[in-house]
Amino acid sequence: MAGKYKLLNWILPLVYQHTINSTTKLGLWHIEEPEEFFIAKVPLKRDVTHPHKRLQHLAGRYLLPTLFEDFPLEEILIADTRKPFLPDEQYHFSISHCGNYAAAIASSEQRVGIDIEHPTDKIFRIIHKFLNEEEKQLLNEPMSSSQLLQTATLLWSAKEAMFKWYGDGGVDFRKHLHIINTEGNNEEGKLHCHFQKPDSISLTVKYRFIKDLVMSWVVS
Ligand SMILES: CC(C)(COP(=O)(O)OP(=O)(O)OC[C@H]1O[C@@H](n2cnc3c(N)ncnc32)[C@H](O)[C@@H]1OP(=O)(O)O)[C@@H](O)C(=O)NCCC(=O)NCCS
Numbered sequence: 001m002a003g004k005y006k007l008l009n010w011i012l013p014l015v016y017q018h019t020i021n022s023t024t025k026l027g028l029w030h031i032e033e034p035e036e037f038f039i040a041k042v043p044l045k046r047d048v049t050h051p052h053k054r055l056q057h058l059a060g061r062y063l064l065p066t067l068f069e070d071f072p073l074e075e076i077l078i079a080d081t082r083k084p085f086l087p088d089e090q091y092h093f094s095i096s097h098c099g100n101y102a103a104a105i106a107s108s109e110q111r112v113g114i115d116i117e118h119p120t121d122k123i124f125r126i127i128h129k130f131l132n133e134e135e136k137q138l139l140n141e142p143m144s145s146s147q148l149l150q151t152a153t154l155l156w157s158a159k160e161a162m163f164k165w166y167g168d169g170g171v172d173f174r175k176h177l178h179i180i181n182t183e184g185n186n187e188e189g190k191l192h193c194h195f196q197k198p199d200s201i202s203l204t205v206k207y208r209f210i211k212d213l214v215m216s217w218v219v220s
Contacts, residue, residue, distance in 0.1 A: 068108075190204050
């Protein structure tokens with residue numbers, strides 16, 4: 001497998017760290033700390049009124065200098081699309097949060113996108129909104145109901161990661177994001193995809209099932 005990853009001791013908040021290549025790293029944080037812990041290091045640049053959402057927001061930002069010590073948190077700006085970015089692109093980065101977890105990926109050279117999701121049955125209500133007819137076939141293969149839930153969540157998470165990798169918004173998940181096939185097992189693997197906006201770009205989305213989360217990321 002390319003890159004290095006390690007599952008860290010579950011008593012550490014940084015539960016997973018992955019050095020994807022010499023310029024790109026990914027981390028997953030289990031949020032157990034109070035807001036004060038993060039606020040000591042993270043400048044809060046926008047109002048996040050809901051306390052748990054604020055905690056998630058702070059934890060996502062906190063992760064970035066954990067991956068790269070020199071990450072300039074205070075320089076983060078937020079685009080009209082709500083994508084956070086650094087004006088001089090010293091690092092490309094992407095953040096996701098779900099429940100008590102925050103994930104971040106950063107790269108000094110390549111564009112990145114990340115998403116984490118807890119599989120829940122709610123996904124089946126929105127399948128028609130994000131999968132085209134061909135992609136729905138990926139859910140028609142023989143599998144248990146828990147595998148079906150995991151696979152449907154993975155397909156959603158992969159498209160969210162591609163959406164964030166692109167970052168400019170205006171993406172129709174059925175029309176512009178195409179999942180061609182999946183390769184892997186119930187621990188990790190990859191999806192071969194095409195991003196069709198306006199020309200077709202091939203993208204590989206990597207995934208990992210970790211504890212009760214699906215984590216997907218794109219580096220390209
Ligand atoms: C923006 C979006 C991807 C966020 O996903 P989410 O599951 O709600 O939340 P996550 O925790 O995974 O991600 C939130 C983070 O994404 C980042 N983000 C927000 N907008 C972004 C954008 N346009 N591009 C890249 N990253 C973005 C931010 O870092 C944000 O966290 P922060 O505000 O604390 O920094 C999602 O709200 C969205 O708009 N998805 C597209 C929906 C869509 O078009 N669906 C059509 C098919 S149903």
